Amino acid sequence: MEMNIGKVIQPTPGRGVVIAGPCSAETEGQVMQCARDLAKLGQVDLYRSGIWKPRTRPGSFEGVGKEGLSWLKRVKEETGLKTTTEVANASHVYDCLKAGIDVLWLGARTTVNPFSVQEVADALNGADVPVLIKNPINPDLGLWIGAVERIYKAGITRIGLIHRGFSYHGETIYRNVPRWQMAIEMKRRFPDLQMIVDNSHICGRRDLLAEVAQEALNLNYDGLMTEVHPRPDEAWSDAAQQITPAVFGELIKNLRLRKPTADEVEMERLTELRRQIDEIDNDLIGMIGRRMKLADQIGEFKAERNIAVLQESRWEEVLQEATKQGKDHGLSEEFMEGYLRAIHQESIDHQDAIVNKAR
Numbered sequence: 001m002e003m004n005i006g007k008v009i010q011p012t013p014g015r016g017v018v019i020a021g022p023c024s025a026e027t028e029g030q031v032m033q034c035a036r037d038l039a040k041l042g043q044v045d046l047y048r049s050g051i052w053k054p055r056t057r058p059g060s061f062e063g064v065g066k067e068g069l070s071w072l073k074r075v076k077e078e079t080g081l082k083t084t085t086e087v088a089n090a091s092h093v094y095d096c097l098k099a100g101i102d103v104l105w106l107g108a109r110t111t112v113n114p115f116s117v118q119e120v121a122d123a124l125n126g127a128d129v130p131v132l133i134k135n136p137i138n139p140d141l142g143l144w145i146g147a148v149e150r151i152y153k154a155g156i157t158r159i160g161l162i163h164r165g166f167s168y169h170g171e172t173i174y175r176n177v178p179r180w181q182m183a184i185e186m187k188r189r190f191p192d193l194q195m196i197v198d199n200s201h202i203c204g205r206r207d208l209l210a211e212v213a214q215e216a217l218n219l220n221y222d223g224l225m226t227e228v229h230p231r232p233d234e235a236w237s238d239a240a241q242q243i244t245p246a247v248f249g250e251l252i253k254n255l256r257l258r259k260p261t262a263d264e265v266e267m268e269r270l271t272e273l274r275r276q277i278d279e280i281d282n283d284l285i286g287m288i289g290r291r292m293k294l295a296d297q298i299g300e301f302k303a304e305r306n307i308a309v310l311q312e313s314r315w316e317e318v319l320q321e322a323t324k325q326g327k328d329h330g331l332s333e334e335f336m337e338g339y340l341r342a343i344h345q346e347s348i349d350h351q352d353a354i355v356n357k358a359r
């Protein structure tokens, strides 16, 4: 789909886009205090606060609702900060447009549901407001792309993306695993869309926030959205991941913005190193091709003797041995596993084709 997309936030030269504010608006006092403290930093582009909170289970704090919009209006009048909040249905959109909220965002639990995205898109039709779209909870690129397309088709031309990580069943240090490759792929497909990291939801804890924010800047993200609360420990939602405005001020002070590209002189050095990489990639592909030719021979042998394609004990041996070897060469276990699984699957596909043909 051909798109002509503008920036959600004009960045200040020399620094990334900064979106900050409490997870939820709780009281007028809390919203105003946080906004005043953040405004003093002089580096916040957009003040965030959840008004309607989609919670996993009923009974937890589900947001103050419409009343909070008047607090955000006051934030803008008194501090000059532009405001943003999450919308998940048509009435949220109408209320926000009436209240003059500057930017709307779609949450991960909305992006995941095309019915909801379409409802929001229909309500937005004809409005001139920028929209940020969080990734869906599950790592499904199609849903993220679909949401962008639905909002764009509603006539919204300033759209950005928020990478908040993906839910994951298993052990991890993150609340939502980043899967950076998903966001990198979205950047590749939509180079004009600003990409913002929501380090709060990726981390779910304070001690990782700076590291994840810097990682995003290393990957050439446009900025960050972080949850900030005047008294994080007392927050009514997501207490473990919120930080004070002062701590947030330190965090952004220590971030290093990277240049998007290299200059001409730097490029010479990069080109030389990249030439060597190209050579190695060439060799690697040739060698993988040769490995598959051997798999083909094994496939033919198995076809003749009616032996199963998958040989668990051999596969286990390959996995163990190569992972150990990889470690000696500074390759992570995670990488080795992914690499070997891909190789093994290709090898099985090759053999499948041969044994099925032989029957």
Ligand SMILES: C=C(O[C@@H]1C=C(C(=O)O)C=C[C@H]1O)C(=O)O
Binding pocket: 295, 298, 309, 310, 311, 312, 314, 315, 318, 343, 344, 347, 348, 351
């Ligand atoms: C190549 C074989 O078939 C399969 C593919 C493997 C591989 O590519 O390393 C290993 C074990 C089998 O599951 C084999 O049996 O050796």
